[in-house]
Amino acid sequence: MEKTLSDLQPTVRPDGRLPDATVARLPVYLRALHTLAESGSETVSSEELAQLTGVGSAKLRKDLSHLGSFGTRGVGYEVRMLIELISTTLGLNRSWPVALVGIGNLGHALAGYAGFASRGFRIAALLDADPATVGEVVEGLTVRHVDELPEVVTEHQVSIGVITVPPTAAQQVADRLVAAGVRSILNFAPCVLQVPDGVEVRKVDLAIELQILSFHEHRRLEAAKQPADNQSKNGVLPSSLKPSNLKRRALRRFPGKGVNEEVIGG
Amino acid sequence: MEKTLSDLQPTVRPDGRLPDATVARLPVYLRALHTLAESGSETVSSEELAQLTGVGSAKLRKDLSHLGSFGTRGVGYEVRMLIELISTTLGLNRSWPVALVGIGNLGHALAGYAGFASRGFRIAALLDADPATVGEVVEGLTVRHVDELPEVVTEHQVSIGVITVPPTAAQQVADRLVAAGVRSILNFAPCVLQVPDGVEVRKVDLAIELQILSFHEHRRLEAAKQPADNQSKNGVLPSSLKPSNLKRRALRRFPGKGVNEEVIGG
DNA sequence: ATTTGTGAAAATATTCACAGCG
DNA sequence: CGCTGTGAATATTTTCACAAAT
Numbered sequence A, B: 001m002e003k004t005l006s007d008l009q010p011t012v013r014p015d016g017r018l019p020d021a022t023v024a025r026l027p028v029y030l031r032a033l034h035t036l037a038e039s040g041s042e043t044v045s046s047e048e049l050a051q052l053t054g055v056g057s058a059k060l061r062k063d064l065s066h067l068g069s070f071g072t073r074g075v076g077y078e079v080r081m082l083i084e085l086i087s088t089t090l091g092l093n094r095s096w097p098v099a100l101v102g103i104g105n106l107g108h109a110l111a112g113y114a115g116f117a118s119r120g121f122r123i124a125a126l127l128d129a130d131p132a133t134v135g136e137v138v139e140g141l142t143v144r145h146v147d148e149l150p151e152v153v154t155e156h157q158v159s160i161g162v163i164t165v166p167p168t169a170a171q172q173v174a175d176r177l178v179a180a181g182v183r184s185i186l187n188f189a190p191c192v193l194q195v196p197d198g199v200e201v202r203k204v205d206l207a208i209e210l211q212i213l214s215f216h217e218h219r220r221l222e223a224a225k226q227p228a229d230n231q232s233k234n235g236v237l238p239s240s241l242k243p244s245n246l247k248r249r250a251l252r253r254f255p256g257k258g259v260n261e262e263v264i265g266g
Numbered sequence C: 001a002t003t004t005g006t007g008a009a010a011a012t013a014t015t016c017a018c019a020g021c022g
Numbered sequence D: 001c002g003c004t005g006t007g008a009a010t011a012t013t014t015t016c017a018c019a020a021a022t
Helices: A019-037 A044-053 A057-065 A079-090 A104-113 A145-157 A167-179 A206-225 B022-039 B046-053 B056-063 B079-090 B105-111 B145-158 B167-179 B206-225
Strands: A096-099 A121-128 A162-163 A185-186 A200-205 B096-101 B121-128 B159-162 B184-187 B200-201
Touching: A019 A044, A019 A057, A019 B206, A044 A057, A044 A185, A079 A104, A079 A121, A096 A104, A096 A145, A096 A167, A096 B206, A104 A121, A104 B105, A121 A145, A121 A200, A121 B079, A145 A167, A162 A167, A162 A200, A162 B200, A162 B206, A167 A185, A185 B022, A185 B206, A206 B022, A206 B079, A206 B096, A206 B159, A206 B184, B022 B056, B022 B145, B096 B105, B096 B145, B096 B167, B121 B145, B159 B167, B167 B184
Parallel strands: A096 A121, A096 A162, A162 A185, A185 A200, B096 B121, B096 B159, B159 B184, B184 B200
Antiparallel strands: none
């Protein structure tokens, strides 16, 4: 039977709650799907999409099953429909106004990220505490003083705050965002934010990612030192690579797309 | 009994493998511990450290228990010893040479991040494919052409590669890094990288984080629309905040520290 | 013939709760 | 008494494997 887009809204949500792990993967699927759509694919199987996203096909199917039953057995999923379904689920059909607080190096880089606007997000305001920065025009927006947060939030209906200030100032900025009514915060400052229940904080932390890599690199080196050791399970090979999942490389690269998208985001 | 630093290396690793979830949290503990050390604390209890890091105290104790038994019952943990223990575990006692590929907006921001060097990482080289950028001096380093990757990696013993190029170029850069012998990659490009087994890739993706926030914001709004609904469990409050974990705010802010650390990393 | 959707099994991760030590 | 360390209980996530659908 044909499935129409209007089937999307009312159906689904068997028990009502989407697993966190699933929510975290939906954006990944969405990106691959957009690329597929651009390259003209109309349908995709769980196996293909799994290859493209680096996720196991069973996991992918289970993820999608939480949104409902929209695949066609023997065929796969309609690309456009999946895009619509995931976008709707994530709330990406509207454009969320974002306030960016802290216009330093990273703030500049983020403000200049074109793809920001492209899907679901719009930088509504830039703010900073430094009088030297306030008033500066960055990417067409005049930087306003962080004291004006309450007005700015109301004015632009800001629902997401991005913090790119030094860690010493981050908590204060978070408090102000919360006081102004913002309930979703993306924190780039390397510190833990304390917020009341009901406020969602996500953290992006370069140092932590590097330190996790460091751990694995360290393990590798330690393992290489002890080649006598019984590295039976999940062992680290001394100096050559295991040539296992090479079939993955088969449909690795997407058909060329000319867009020179900026590096951050998607 | 006194515990000495030399106890650290030989002991521990009951079964041999540290849970991924634990590894991912160790850097968070480490940061809080550094702050505690700077403020002069000599010991810390699991409860305090839990407050500071936003992790449950039982989870924290279980995490630390994977590294061995280094606490003192009735007292807590020695801050300096925990720092040493976690640093050693993560392999942060040496300085890892990092190659940064892609000197655009974000690349510049990362190259300029002083705290990079501060703990365990050192930018050894900057590379780019754009002839206009190659030769430019950024933060004291001359940008080299990405074709020179093999030489650069050998020259500086690069063990970690950071990718900040547009997504269309990211896979190619990853392939070159791997070919040059790099086994740990931090990818800022919004795409999935395919690498052979044995290569560790971590991804930092602004758009994904925003989209996850979008989902929660969306849920919140949907929930607010249906106030008649039985929002019993994990319900979203319509317009005011639940004032629950307020005690957390008690020891929220660290004693003032003058360092004006840059925003990224730590 | 192929691929979805999903129970059931296995693996991971978190939380509880308390014995045991200082 | 206070706090660690940890088995046992619970929750979450992943993986398996196959019946059902087209």
